[in-house]
C-alpha cells in the first residue's frame with residue numbers, strides 16, 4: 001500500500017492555505033461541513049462554462065450534455081452506495097430533506113395510532129423533529145432508545161423496545177455528529193426487519209468516513225449530504241429501496257415529477273423523478289459525483305484509517321489537559337472528539353481557539369436532547385477530515401493550554 005500522503009491531499013484544498021489572524025488555519029469543523037478540493041471546484045466551473053443548461057426537458061445540445069452529466073452523477077452515486085438500481089437514487093437538498101421526505105411520504109401513508117417510531121437519544125434534530133411532526137399527525141408514538149455514559153446506544157433497551165411489536169419505523173444515525181459514535185447498524189437493521197419495521201438511516205456523518213454499502217446493510221432508506229463529503233452545499237441523496245419508493249405517495253408536486261397533467265387527474269413519473277419536482281441542483285449533482293470520485297481516488301478506507309489514527313491520537317493528547325472531559329467514549333468512533341472543560345464555557349473555548357486560527361464547533365450540535373443527557377448545555381467539538389494532521393492536533397492541544405491559562 002502507498003503511504004497516506006496528507007500533504008499532497010492538502011495541496012488539493014485551496015482554502016487550507018488560509019491564514020487566520022496571521023496563523024495557519026486548522027480546520028476541525030468537518031462534521032459541520034467539509035472543505036472542497038480543486039477537483040470539485042474545477043468541475044463546477046467547467047459545467048457552467050461548457051455544459052450548462054436545464055436538464056431533462058431540452059432537445060438542444062447543451063441540455064442533452066447537462067442531462068447526461070447529471071444522470072451520470074446518479075450512476076456514480078449508485079455505484080458508491082452499491083444500490084441495485086439508479087432508480088433508487090433520489091436527489092435531494094441534503095440529509096434533512098431526505099429524512100423529511102421519508103417521514104412525510106412513507107410515514108404519513110403507513111403510520112396509524114398506536115404505531116411506534118423508534119429513534120435513539122443521540123439523533124440530530126433532523127432525525128427527531130420530522131418524526132415528531134408525523135407522529136402528531138398520525139397518532140403514532142415516538143420512542144427513544146437511551147444512550148449509555150460512553151455515548152453508545154443501549155443495546156439491551158433497544159432489543160426490548162424493538163421487540164415490543166409496535167415499531168413501524170426505526171430511524172437512526174449511522175454515526176453521531178455530536179460524539180462520533182458509530183452505531184452497530186447491521187444488528188439494529190436486522191432487528192428492525194425481524195420486528196417488521198423499516199430502517200431509515202441518517203448517513204450524514206458516515207459517508208465521508210467509511211465505506212457505505214446500502215445493500216449489505218439492507219437499509220430501506222439512507223440519507224446523505226454532499227457538503228459533508230467534500231462536495232457542494234445544497235445537494236444530497238436519499239437512497240430508497242425501489243418497491244418502497246414505487247409505493248410511496250409523491251412529496252412535492254411540480255415539473256419533472258409527473259407523467260401527464262390535466263385538471264382532472266395527474267399521473268406521476270416513476271422513481272426517482274416522482275420525488276424530484278422542479279429544477280434540481282444540476283451542478284451540485286455533477287460536482288458531488290466529482291467529490292465521490294476524489295474520495296475514491298484517495299481511497300475511503302485509507303481516509304478512514306488516517307482519521308482513526310487522528311482520533312486516537314487526539315483522545316490521548318486531550319487527556320493531558322487538566323479538567324478536560326471527553327464526552328462520548330464509544331469503542332467505535334468516526335472522526336469526532338467532543339469535550340468540555342470544567343468551569344469554562346465552550347463558547348470561550350471556541351473563541352480563544354479561533355484567535356489561534358483553530359476552527360472547532362461549540363454548541364449543542366443540533367442534539368439538544370443528547371446534551372441534556374450528559375448534563376451539558378454545549379460541548380466543544382473537533383471533527384476531522386481527510387486533510388487533517390497530527391501536527392494540527394498538537395496545535396489544538398497547545399491552544400487548549402492557552403484557554404485554560406486565560407480562563408482557568
Ligand code: PMP
Nearest residue numbers: 094095096124126177202204225
Ligand atoms: N444528521 C446528522 C448526523 C448531521 O450531522 C447533520 C448535519 N449536521 C444532519 C443530519 C443534517 O444534514 P444537512 O444539514 O446537510 O441536511
